[in-house]
Each structure stands twice: as structure tokens, then as C-alpha cells.
Amino acid sequence: MKSTKFYLTVLFISFTIHCIQAQSTPCAYEEKMKKQGLVEVQKVLPEVFVQLKYATPDNFMKKDVYGCLTHAYLQKEVVQMLGKAQQYLNQHYPGLHFLIYDATRPLAKQWELWNSLDLPVKQRSNYVADPAIHSIHNYGSAIDLTLADDQQVPLYMGTPFDYFGEMAYPTKEQELLKSGRLPEKAYQNRLKLRNAMKAGGFMPIDYEWWHFNAFSRSEAKEKYKVVE
Numbered sequence: 001m002k003s004t005k006f007y008l009t010v011l012f013i014s015f016t017i018h019c020i021q022a023q024s025t026p027c028a029y030e031e032k033m034k035k036q037g038l039v040e041v042q043k044v045l046p047e048v049f050v051q052l053k054y055a056t057p058d059n060f061m062k063k064d065v066y067g068c069l070t071h072a073y074l075q076k077e078v079v080q081m082l083g084k085a086q087q088y089l090n091q092h093y094p095g096l097h098f099l100i101y102d103a104t105r106p107l108a109k110q111w112e113l114w115n116s117l118d119l120p121v122k123q124r125s126n127y128v129a130d131p132a133i134h135s136i137h138n139y140g141s142a143i144d145l146t147l148a149d150d151q152q153v154p155l156y157m158g159t160p161f162d163y164f165g166e167m168a169y170p171t172k173e174q175e176l177l178k179s180g181r182l183p184e185k186a187y188q189n190r191l192k193l194r195n196a197m198k199a200g201g202f203m204p205i206d207y208e209w210w211h212f213n214a215f216s217r218s219e220a221k222e223k224y225k226v227v228e
């Protein structure tokens with residue numbers, strides 16, 4: 001009995017030390033972003049939900065790529081834009097929240113995503129921006145996000161995040177609606193997301209309903225340093 005008690009005490013102490021260490025060890029990627037002037041979104045906009053998909057195995061690679069990087073960071077100006085979009089959401093669609101799937105993506109992680117794609121190099125850029133020319137995510141100026149209810153349940157958008165195919169293309173929506181492949185409900189939900197993001201000054205892209213740019217790639221390159 002005595003030895004069991006001793007064993008449990010040792011186990012408890014080592015567990016506690018582990019927890020303290022986990023809390024006090026800063027994430028190098030997040031520290032680097034802070035140093036570069038990027039801001040943690042939820043510190044400014046607490047009503048925004050964050051579930052970074054690349055920090056979980058629930059992504060197209062089926063593995064956790066981000067590790068300790070679990071918070072959404074963006075450039076200060078981009079967070080202000082998201083705040084404007086949030087105001088629009090509150091006014092027009094009360095009860096809905098943004099749910100961020102990806103924000104600033106360090107260049108090292110961009111390479112990991114790129115190298116993990118089991119496709120010829122030429123086809124890879126259809127799915128992941130070529131790390132050699134950088135993604136706008138690498139400048140803290142792009143966001144992947146959806147809308148969610150107050151229980152963090154995402155709204156139906158017709159495809160999951162990172163669905164690689166026409167069903168996710170905003171440019172194909174009218175055609176997909178007419179052929180009945182994209183349900184009206186999904187289209188309306190995408191419109192809500194786009195209207196709010198546009199109100200904040202963001203630009204949608206052609207191939208992913210969840211991706212929005214605050215600036216073009218060349219503008220982002222002029223304004224900011226890449227997050228390595």
C-alpha cells in the first residue's frame with residue numbers, strides 16, 4: 001500500500017511539473033510573430049472562435065503540422081479589418097460568429113504542407129501556394145474561416161474546409177446552384193460570410209469559399225516581412 005501511495009505521489013508531482021512546464025514554455029512560432037508586431041486575434045476580438053485545423057489531425061494531411069502554434073495571429077491592420085467585418089455580422093446576422101481555421105502561417109509550415117502533397121509539383125499550386133513565391137498567409141494578411149453559431153457549430157457551406165474541387169469554387173456557385181449540386185442553404189451561408197468579410201475590406205478568391213485576403217500578395221510584401 002505504502003509503495004502505491006508513494007508511486008501515486010511521484011506521478012502526481014511529475015504530472016504537475018509537466019503542466020507547469022507546458023504552460024510556461026512559450027511557442028517559438030507565436031513568440032516570433034509577436035516580435036514582428038502581429039497580434040493574437042482573440043485578445044482583440046474575443047467573440048471570434050479559433051480552431052486552427054493544421055494544429056489538429058483534422059486536415060487534408062491528417063496530421064498536426066502546427067504543433068504549439070494554436071492561436072490565430074494576424075497583422076494589426078488585418079485584425080482591425082476583421083473587427084469591422086464582425087460589426088457587420090452583429091448588425092446583419094446577430095448570433096453568428098467567425099470561426100477561424102487558419103491565419104498567419106509561418107513559411108516553414110508552408111513548406112511542410114507543400115512537400116506533403118502527393119502530387120506532381122506543377123499541380124501542387126492548385127491546392128497550396130508555392131512556398132517559393134510565398135502565400136499571403138505567410139504575411140499575416142489572409143484568413144481561412146467560416147461562420148458558426150454560438151456553440152461553435154459551423155454553418156453548412158456545401159463542402160468542408162480544404163475541399164479541393166469545384167464544389168468549393170465561389171466562381172462556380174451559380175452553375176452549381178442551377179444544376180442542383182450546391183444547395184441554396186449553403187449558398188446563402190456563403191453569401192453571409194462573404195458580405196461580412198467584404199464589409200471589412202477583405203477580398204474573396206476564386207477557388208476557396210473560406211479564404212479571404214486583406215491585401216494582394218504584392219501589397220502584403222511591400223507592407224510586411226514574411227513570417228519565417
Ligand SMILES: [Zn+2]
Nearest residue numbers: 142143144211
Ligand atoms: Zn487560405
